[in-house]
Amino acid sequence: MFLVTSGICAQDTTNRISTVVAPPLFSGNKGFNTWSFGLHAGALVPTSAFGGRNDFSKWKPSLGYGGYIKAQVSHVFGIQADFLRGTLKANNDRLWAGAPPVSPYKSFETDVHWATSLSLVATLGNINWSQLHTSIQPYLSLGGGAINFNPSLVNTAGTTINFKPSGSITRFYVPIGLGFKANLSRSVNLDIGYTIGLVDGDDLDGYYKEPYISDRFSYGHIGLEFALGKSNKAQLARHNPPAQLAGNMKSADDAMIASLAASEARYNSRLAALNGLQDELNRMKTDTDGDGVSDYFDKCPGTPRNVKVDGAGCALPEVSVKRDTVYKVETNTTYVITAEDRQVVTDAIRNLEFDFGKSTIRARSLPYLNKVAELLTKKGISLKLAGHTDNVGSDAANMTLSRNRAQAVKQYLVSQGANSSKIEAMGYGESQPASSNKTADGRQKNRRVEFTIY
Numbered sequence: 139m140f141l142v143t144s145g146i147c148a149q150d151t152t153n154r155i156s157t158v159v160a161p162p163l164f165s166g167n168k169g170f171n172t173w174s175f176g177l178h179a180g181a182l183v184p185t186s187a188f189g190g191r192n193d194f195s196k197w198k199p200s201l202g203y204g205g206y207i208k209a210q211v212s213h214v215f216g217i218q219a220d221f222l223r224g225t226l227k228a229n230n231d232r233l234w235a236g237a238p239p240v241s242p243y244k245s246f247e248t249d250v251h252w253a254t255s256l257s258l259v260a261t262l263g264n265i266n267w268s269q270l271h272t273s274i275q276p277y278l279s280l281g282g283g284a285i286n287f288n289p290s291l292v293n294t295a296g297t298t299i300n301f302k303p304s305g306s307i308t309r310f311y312v313p314i315g316l317g318f319k320a321n322l323s324r325s326v327n328l329d330i331g332y333t334i335g336l337v338d339g340d341d342l343d344g345y346y347k348e349p350y351i352s353d354r355f356s357y358g359h360i361g362l363e364f365a366l367g368k369s370n371k372a373q374l375a376r377h378n379p380p381a382q383l384a385g386n387m388k389s390a391d392d393a394m395i396a397s398l399a400a401s402e403a404r405y406n407s408r409l410a411a412l413n414g415l416q417d418e419l420n421r422m423k424t425d426t427d428g429d430g431v432s433d434y435f436d437k438c439p440g441t442p443r444n445v446k447v448d449g450a451g452c453a454l455p456e457v458s459v460k461r462d463t464v465y466k467v468e469t470n471t472t473y474v475i476t477a478e479d480r481q482v483v484t485d486a487i488r489n490l491e492f493d494f495g496k497s498t499i500r501a502r503s504l505p506y507l508n509k510v511a512e513l514l515t516k517k518g519i520s521l522k523l524a525g526h527t528d529n530v531g532s533d534a535a536n537m538t539l540s541r542n543r544a545q546a547v548k549q550y551l552v553s554q555g556a557n558s559s560k561i562e563a564m565g566y567g568e569s570q571p572a573s574s575n576k577t578a579d580g581r582q583k584n585r586r587v588e589f590t591i592y
Contacts, residue, residue, distance in 0.1 A: 171367030178361025257281025289344030430538025449496025541565025
């Protein structure tokens with residue numbers, strides 16, 4: 139008797155599948171559970187669903203049972219060793235073509251001591267190709283083996299006849315089977331199948347009847363198959379390579395899509411940053427009101443063109459000379475500028491500071507400029523102011539800023555009593571650097587107002 143086992147498994151739930159380890163494709167069978175055993179029981183009948191001659195007109199179902207061990211050698215094929223035993227029964231109670239059967243026997247009963255076979259089991263295909271571990275798998279089987287039996291008959295006179303009083307009969311037989319398996323758990327499968335046994339002999343029922351044709355029997359069974367091996371490994375018979383390949387391709391596609399989306403997000407972020415920098419640069423280059431201060435730094439937009447402005451684009455305040463301060467001017471035209479005079483100017487230069495990007499003089503510089511104004515007023519010394527900048531910004535903006543800073547110093551000195559006619563204020567922009575503009579220290583040195591007394 140041949141019983142097929144081809145890993146039909148009901149589909150695992152999501153939680154259980156997540157713990158099953160599926161080895162890489164084309165890596166062989168080592169990552170799968172390939173061995174299993176099964177137990178089954180069902181009905182034995184001395185007939186075949188595919189036709190053929192029966193020596194008795196009416197068969198009776200009887201109990202059969204057995205088991206098997208299977209080794210799955212690939213996703214499609216497995217080799218299975220089967221064992222079966224049971225009883226075959228039939229009588230001649232049924233009419234043949236409306237007439238009673240012509241036979242010297244009323245009935246028979248054959249005790250099948252054992253039937254063993256070795257068969258090849260072929261899985262026909264997975265019903266659900268989208269599942270990595272399939273739920274249903276049909277199978278076919280074909281094999282060969284030996285069957286041992288001993289029939290007894292009852293003749294028309296009611297006498298029981300032992301066909302083989304001295305022992306039992308052993309014959310070669312061929313089991314042909316089909317069925318399907320369904321998964322009950324990760325390692326237990328429900329097995330439902332049907333097998334036809336073709337016996338090499340006409341004595342399975344104990345009745346030689348011309349023409350001598352080999353007897354046959356059928357076995358319909360239901361049973362359980364138990365997979366052997368680690369619980370976190372998949373059964374080879376129910377593993378679905380096409381679904382795994384599709385899953386691998388989908389994972390690769392998803393990773394590529396995610397990578398492309400991340401790259402696009404980085405590109406858009408950098409493009410937005412570049413556009414923002416371009417907008418900032420355009421604002422730095424634009425001077426809508428033409429006052430020499432770009433719109434980016436201009437805090438007083440719309441200043442009339444003929445109004446002098448500071449570095450923030452705001453109009454400079456009107457300077458009024460203190461009328462209540464009277465200084466006595468030396469009339470000695472041969473006055474010599476002393477080292478102390480030069481030190482006053484040097485201190486003023488060293489401590490002269492403006493607000494960033496503006497011509498507004500910081501308060502800490504005013505005490506030093508007051509000393510310069512006092513020097514100019516008391517001694518009648520002339521002063522030349524030269525404003526300079528670094529190369530950051532446009533040429534026009536730098537020229538305006540340097541000129542405004544020189545003018546701001548002049549206006550402050552005049553507000554402290556210095557003679558306006560003896561102070562010359564010029565702006566040179568970035569045209570006369572005192573140091574390299576390639577370093578922060580050099581650019582700092584280039585942002586200056588030079589004092590020359592004479």
